Amino acid sequence: MTQSSLKDIFVLIKQVPDQSAKAGINPDGTIDRAKAKRMLNPFDRYALQAALHTKKHYGGKVTAITMGPPAALEIILEALEHGVDCGYILSDKRLAASDTLATAYALHKVIKYIGHFDLIFCGLQTTDGDTAQVGPQIAERLSLPQTTYCEDFRIEENKVIAKRVVEGGYEWVKMEIPALITVANSYHHLEYKSFRGARMVQHLLRNEEEKNKYIKTITLDTIGAEPAKCGLRGSPTIVARTDKVSEIGGSCKIHQGASQEQLVSEIIQSTNIKEFLKL
């Protein structure tokens, strides 16, 4: 077996509203993105971990790529703290209201602009869109083999051998490099921030010029993307209407902090569960 070595690992990440925080959640359930608390998409933490694992075992440089408003800098810094080497933020007003197709178009242009890569990691899906579409749509634009729902992988003889979660089991897929992988949330948890990474970010925050060397903010013009294929205009779908679903979400009655007799009798008293008992 020859030792595999990689040069460039890309990881795509997104900043999403924190839905567990109350701020910015409108009464009708929609999100006011300006007011909402922001966070790194939880699914992307697994993609970051996969990219960092790859670097640790097979070498290479990890580049984090995001698309979003300027505030998305926060998640690029977070990625750097975890050990990512550099980052790109695609930020442009003309990207507003992009659906998955337009998003994938813009991101694939960023990838082409940056240049060489061996592997691209994406989160499985986002918590604000839940589509799991952008990864495969980028793979299509770049004509790459892909493994979605990937839970484990290794690299042998310059091929990726990836384990894919499917109904009732698994599959192992062997792919040529370059390739794209969407990482399942049953992959390893993201490790703690690295000391080196945290120091690096502190350093960059003090030194604008250094920061611009490691983190590049780019626009549609930088990457030569056609504005007509981005944003609302480039999106073949729109959300025509939303309705609140009342029966679920945020209404859980929590029973805690009492004796177990008490907790259990509360449950029995406050629900209709007794109706289902065997006589």
Add this chain to the structure above:
Amino acid sequence: MSEGKILPEIITPSNKEVIVVGEQLNGEIRPVTLELLGAGRDLASKLGGSLSCVLLGHKLEKLPQKLISYGADIVYVADDSILENYQTLPYRRVIVDFLSGFTLPPHIVLLGSTTCGRDLAPRIAAHFETGLTADCTELDIGPYEHTNKIDPEKVGLYPNCLYAIRPSFGESLKARILGPWKNPQMATVRPGIMLPLKPDENHKGEIKTIPVDLKPEDYRAELIEVVHEVSKSVNLTEADVIVAGGFGLGKQDGFELIKELASCFENVAIGASRKVVDIGWIPYPYQIGQTGKSVRPKVYIACGISGAIQHRVGMSKSGLIIAINKDPEAPIFKFAHHGIVGDLYQIIPELIKQFKSNIVKEEKPLVRQN
């Protein structure tokens, strides 16, 4: 509508066909395909078009005929050894070539929101640069008035749009997503929701072979091992009460406690999270969630289950959800109706105890009535 003006009607070209991309495994049609034919039949009759199914695989034999009895007017078949199991690139090639062969594009293309459908659909949609809505729970056909002036040439009244309706923002909202500007309009649909038609052996349909014409670049990925456990049925979908166990049980024996709790109920079944299925504590037919079964019992008791999104989509429609988890931050407490924070090894025995005394105290009639 702006300034009371009548919007111009815009008809996006299509042949009005509704196409279901079928799935088969080990010589059987996957249930979601039959469900999609059920949903597709309704859409096709609203459109006044035909319903078809495209099926890829190897040695498909009687399967196309079965699709006809479940409502397909045409079944397009690609039969080749490379297509035996789902693989992204070969399947993508065959479907892309197939859809490119229409003079007028089909109106709607539907796939199951399975690990295959969600792998393949975005590739097809990106190839044709058409709209795709993920993981729908309802579909319909209806008109749409587009008045947004950002894109003036799109303004108009579109009569026959696919309404792709899906949960969003952690299932707290339902969004209606439309993409009438280009056909086919595409959607993936969550398994276990749509109803299949009753099979009708007299339903007439046509079977057509489509080409399998792979290019060298379609061989850049190779399926080297497949581990699938075939699902035998466990009566999960009919039970009134499901008691489900997760990794919080800590050991395989934990399911003994789950069974004991279950034995307190009438018409009850046992369920599990994927994690405990994966580590072999309980077989796959008990798994609930995206890659297991979708269930809707009147009562769902989740014991030591964290509530990952893939588990949630399989059970969030249950009537009463009770979660027992020692972590107050566990996501399951965001969508359960009642939660007990505590160690399941203390809570469950107490539940059993109180249920038993309840049964004795309150429910014991002098004369047993039926």
